[in-house]
Amino acid sequence: MENRDTEALRAEDAQKEALVKQALTAVNYEQNRLLDAEDMVNDALDKLNGQEDAAEQEAQAELDRLAQQMDAASEALDAADQRLDALQQQLDALTDAREQAEDAERDAREQVRDYQQQAVELTVEKQQAEKDEAEAQAYDSEAAKWLDDAENWARSALKERQRADYALAHFGEGAGWQTGVEFDSWKGRESGHQLFIPLNFYQAGRISGHRVDIGLSTGYVQSDTHKSHGSVSGWADTQLSAELRNDHKQNSVRYQLLFNLPTGQSAIYQNAVVGNDLARMTDFGAGFQVTPGLELIHHFTERDSLAASVQYTLRRSYDYSKEVPGAQVDPGNAFQQEVSYLHAGPKTQYRLGVVHSHAESSYQDTIFSELREVEVPRTLHNGKGGPQGGEGGTQTVTREFWGRDSRLHYREGDDWELSWFYNDQITKRDELSLYGIWNLVSAGWGYRNQAVHRLSAGAGWLHHMNERQEWHILAGYKDVTSNWDPLRLELNSGAYKYYSLLLGFSWQLGAKNRLSLDGERFRRKDDRGGSYRGWKVLCTLNQSF
Known part of the structure; x- marks a missing residue:
């Protein structure tokens, strides 16, 4: 602009x-x-x-x-x-x-x-x-037929279910008996044999809806140590047991009562005592005893459970010596506690347990023996005593005399035992079994003794030949440090080791009876020298009703 x-x-x-x-x-x-x-x-x-x-x-x-x-x-x-x-x-x-x-x-x-x-x-x-x-x-025509068949099957299934429910509710109930024969023979530092015929009966039923089990067990024994006065024959003690079960899905309670009836021979000669592990029975009677017990079981599952039990045994005095008639032992009462865990699987089963036993003070009439020289009539060549050549005659011999010494007051040591049992079905027909047991008896007081350790272990194999027949084999080992018994002095020994091999056969004869035969070869080797070898044969017949 x-x-x-x-x-x-x-x-x-x-x-x-x-x-x-x-x-x-x-x-x-x-x-x-x-x-x-x-x-x-x-x-x-x-x-x-x-x-x-x-x-x-x-x-x-x-x-x-x-x-x-x-x-x-x-x-x-x-x-x-x-x-x-x-x-x-x-x-x-x-x-x-x-x-x-x-x-x-x-x-x-x-x-x-x-x-x-x-x-x-x-x-x-x-x-x-x-x-x-x-x-x-x-398919319509076939379906009509299937419907008719299904109705028939349903009626049959209902009956089977009722029978199965009844069988489940009464599982384990019934009655039966067991007998057989066991023969043990040993040689070595000493020799001997023992024959035992067990007789067992059981009855399981219900009273007021609760399971009640009753058992009766005894046997006949004939034993000989091949020593002077070493033979014993007669009945063994009889055990009568009863158990009342209050079972539930998670927690169960069982009330127990056991009687030991003195039908056996508690008074025997010292020479009749059988060494440990040589035969079924070392002595043949333990007097009258009453053992009430209580067991509590907690079920974690249908196959796993934990059990705890206590038992208290009241023991009466009894004669124990034939050398000195009237010599008695008054054993102290015993208190036992046990805890165990059980797994019962379809193929694998195992059990772990620990047991502790404590005995109260005991009293015992001690006996002694001494050798004395005595005059006896002279024995003729014909084995008869009497004058010889028209004159009477005697001879001097040495004989053993027994007498009562004093009254011993003592208490046995506490007994601890830890055990483990295992079984596994390796195949459809084969099973493997293992076990281990450790035992400790602490030193008691009032008599010469020391702590005793025992260790046992074994392995076994079972083969099912078919549904009715099976064979099994078991190898066992035991190591014992010593043994001390104030009552049966013949049982006092040093350390020893025990080896065994068992071979057995079982046959299911029918739905309610079973026959088994076991043969065992064993060897006991003592550290103090000497050893034992022998056989154990057991034949058992089970019959249920």
């Missing part, structure tokens, strides 16, 4: 200069006509100014007209912008509508494809349904 004003002023000055020059030229630059020239210039300027004013008014009018046109154009532009905005909104709406239409078209196409696929599947299903319907019609 400033440049335009400057150019206008320059043009105006140039026009004024041209007018002055033109007036001076008209008066011929004469001095006396300068006023005329000035008038001429002024007239020209006035005329020029008038023309300029007219031009300015005309220009202003043009400017006003252009301004009005510009305002109209601006309004038209605003209206065009508004229309353009409206058109843009319409365009956006159309664009959205087009996109929605395209999406709808795609969805429609996919739905059409789904419908087509469903139509194909429905066609296949229809064909399969028609086939199934045809098969169903074919």
Whole structure:
């Protein structure tokens, strides 16, 4: 804008200069006509100014007209912008509508494809349904027959279930007996044999809804140590037991009562005592005893349980010596506690147990023996005593005399035992058995003794030949540090080791009877010198009712 004003002023000055020059030229630059020239210039300027004013008014009018046109154009532009905005909104709406239409078209196409696929599947299903319907019609007649059979089977199954429920509720109940014969024979530092015929009977039933087990056990024994007065024959002690069971799914309680009836021979000669592990019985009677007991069982599962039991044995005094009639022992009462864990799986079974026994003070009439020289009638060659050559005669012999010494007051040491038994079904027909037993009898007081350690271990194998027959083999080992017995002095020995190998056969004769035969070869080796070798044969017959 400033440049335009400057150019206008320059043009105006140039026009004024041209007018002055033109007036001076008209008066011929004469001095006396300068006023005329000035008038001429002024007239020209006035005329020029008038023309300029007219031009300015005309220009202003043009400017006003252009301004009005510009305002109209601006309004038209605003209206065009508004229309353009409206058109843009319409365009956006159309664009959205087009996109929605395209999406709808795609969805429609996919739905059409789904419908087509469903139509194909429905066609296949229809064909399969028609086939199934045809098969169903074919099976309809068989189904009627199956229904009749199923009703018959249901009635039979109900009867079987009732029988099974009854069998489960009365599992383990019934009665039976067991007998057999066991013969043990040994040779070595000493020799001997023992025959034992066990007789056992049991009855399991219910009283007022509670399981009650009753047992009776005794036997006949004939034993001979091949020593003077070493033979014993007669009945063994009789054990009568009863157990009341209050069994539940998780916790069970069992009340026990055991009687030891003195039907055996407690009074025997010292020479009749059989060494440990040589035969079933070392002595043959222990007087009258009563043992009440209580057992608590916690069932973790149907196959795992933890049991804890206590027993207290009341023991009566009894005669124990034939050398000195009337010599008695009054054994102290015994208190026993046991804790065991049992797993009875379908293929694997094992049991861990610990037992502790404590005996109270005992009293015993001690006996002694001494050798004396005595005069006896002389024995003739024919074995008869009497005069010889018409004269009487005697001879001096040495004989053993027994007598009562004093009354001994003592207490046996506490007995601890830790045991482990394991059985595993290796195959369908074979089973592996393992066991280990550790026993400690602490030193007692009142008689010469020391602590005794015993360690036993064994491994066995059982093979099922068929459903009724099986054979088994068992190897055993025992290590004993010593043995001390204030009652049976013949049992006092030093350390020894015991080895055994057993081979057996079992035969299920029928559903309710079973026969087994076991033969064992053993060796006992004493550290003090000497050893024993022998056989143990056991035949057992079980019969249930």
